[in-house]
Amino acid sequence: MKSHFTPDTEIVGQMKGVIKDLEVESSDEDYEDEEEEEIQQKPNKTSSKGGMFSIFKGLVGSKSLTENDMKPALEKMKDHLIAKNVAADIAIKLCDSVAAKLEGKVLGTFDSVATTVKNTLTESLVQILSPKRRVDILRDCMEAQKQNRPYIMSFCGVTILYFIHLHYITLKLFFLFKVNGVGKSTNLAKICFWLIENNMRVLIAACDTFRAGAVEQLRTHMKHLNALHPPEKHGGRQMVQLYEKGYGKDAAGIAMEAIKFARDSKIDVVLIDTAGRMQDNEPLMRALTKLIKVNEPDLVLFVGEALVGNEAVDQLVKFNQALADYSSSSNPHIIDGIVLTKFDTIDDKVGAAISMTYITGQPIVFVGTGQTYTDLKALNTKAVVHALMK
Numbered sequence: 556m557k558s559h560f561t562p563d564t565e566i567v568g569q570m571k572g573v574i575k576d577l578e579v580e581s582s583d584e585d586y587e588d589e590e591e592e593e594i595q596q597k598p599n600k601t602s603s604k605g606g607m608f609s610i611f612k613g614l615v616g617s618k619s620l621t622e623n624d625m626k627p628a629l630e631k632m633k634d635h636l637i638a639k640n641v642a643a644d645i646a647i648k649l650c651d652s653v654a655a656k657l658e659g660k661v662l663g664t665f666d667s668v669a670t671t672v673k674n675t676l677t678e679s680l681v682q683i684l685s686p687k688r689r690v691d692i693l694r695d696c697m698e699a700q701k702q703n704r705p706y707i708m709s710f711c712g713v714t715i716l717y718f719i720h721l722h723y724i725t726l727k728l729f730f731l732f733k734v735n736g737v738g739k740s741t742n743l744a745k746i747c748f749w750l751i752e753n754n755m756r757v758l759i760a761a762c763d764t765f766r767a768g769a770v771e772q773l774r775t776h777m778k779h780l781n782a783l784h785p786p787e788k789h790g791g792r793q794m795v796q797l798y799e800k801g802y803g804k805d806a807a808g809i810a811m812e813a814i815k816f817a818r819d820s821k822i823d824v825v826l827i828d829t830a831g832r833m834q835d836n837e838p839l840m841r842a843l844t845k846l847i848k849v850n851e852p853d854l855v856l857f858v859g860e861a862l863v864g865n866e867a868v869d870q871l872v873k874f875n876q877a878l879a880d881y882s883s884s885s886n887p888h889i890i891d892g893i894v895l896t897k898f899d900t901i902d903d904k905v906g907a908a909i910s911m912t913y914i915t916g917q918p919i920v921f922v923g924t925g926q927t928y929t930d931l932k933a934l935n936t937k938a939v940v941h942a943l944m945k
């Protein structure tokens with residue numbers, strides 16, 4: 556298959572400055588008008604889009620709402636949220652917040668019900684999705700430059716090898732079609748492109764010493780990225796380099812050597828690629844914990860796919876727990892932020908974004924939206940809320 560990441564010089568210059576927000580499909584106002592009009596004109600028709608507000612049609616009336624009145628609608632709303640991949644317990648909490656706002660109210664028009672539900676839900680979601688701590692990578696890189704040290708980011712995440720649980724035929728298929736990773740290396744390369752566009756020199760540390768082809772994949776990205784930003788355009792400096800020691804070696808040691816190399820060569824940022832691992836694989840989780848402990852990255856990013864349901868949230872919790880347990884420190888370095896990949900493949904099933912931030916309290920720092928270097932966006936709460944209410 557032809558790589559989507561072939562150098563296309565048209566993209567040069569598109570990623571200057573902070574990462575752009577995910578786009579909202581259409582403005583909120585348009586959507587709201589359209590949806591409400593549709594429902595008001597055809598009161599017996601549930602919205603063709605399955606819009607969430609139509610669920611609450613039955614609550615319009617002249618008496619104050621009781622828990623019992625709301626039960627069927629809230630049950631439907633819960634299912635609606637779960638269908639969008641929101642984890643079940645979070646869906647229940649969101650429904651509770653809506654119930655608390657509606658209870659005892661007299662809502663005489665559909666408008667008033669829809670508005671109350673929408674405002675309550677938006678408020679709760681904004682609260683969940685707004686980071687408690689802002690991650691400003693470019694600013695922090697410049698801060699590190701002043702301290703004459705590289706800024707260090709490590710990328711980690713789960714790779715599920717389904718075939719282990721399955722049978723021989725699946726095993727054979729696995730070798731024919733490599734099981735797709737969550738996107739650690741690819742999104743590392745996109746972030747690398749963004750950093751170079753902002754005039755940062757980058758060292759990629761090839762610390763996935765496990766999966767065949769991992770180092771070569773990074774070398775190809777390095778070549779493409781240097782072709783897009785050749786030394787001639789950057790005062791003779793090579794913008795990306797790869798630090799690699801092949802396969803089978805200790806990842807923590809390679810990362811350490813890479814960081815030393817970066818410091819000595821005045822490279823601005825080190826991006827550490829690591830092997831995908833199962834959160835319950837103790838030796839691999841211990842190895843990752845060691846890598847983090849001895850190298851003290853500025854930012855530990857968990858890379859996760861957007862197309863996941865409850866079990867992925869569970870993975871993330873266990874991943875964090877393993878990092879904490881194996882660090883034997885009272886103040887362990889766990890995940891600082893999330894890269895949510897393959898957002899372009901999920902249509903409106905945006906629940907993972909909500910669940911992952913809710914569970915960890917950590918921000919979604921990047922959203923991967925495709926297979927070119929420019930397919931990297933910042934999370935836009937409005938876009939997520941919009942998709943969830945469809």
Ligand SMILES: Nc1nc2c(ncn2[C@@H]2O[C@H](COP(=O)(O)OP(=O)(O)OP(=O)(O)O)[C@@H](O)[C@H]2O)c(=O)[nH]1
Pocket residue numbers: 712713714735736737738739740741742763766769830831896897898899900922923924925926930
């Ligand atoms: N559509 C889409 N595909 C993506 C995105 N990010 C990564 N991919 C694709 O997902 C596949 C796996 O990406 P990798 O970067 O190799 O994943 P990984 O996590 O490093 O995998 P392992 O190293 O095997 O654990 C590749 O085919 C990527 O092109 C994205 O945002 N959108």
Ligand SMILES: [Mg+2]
Pocket residue numbers: 736739740741763769828829
């Ligand atoms: Mg990889």
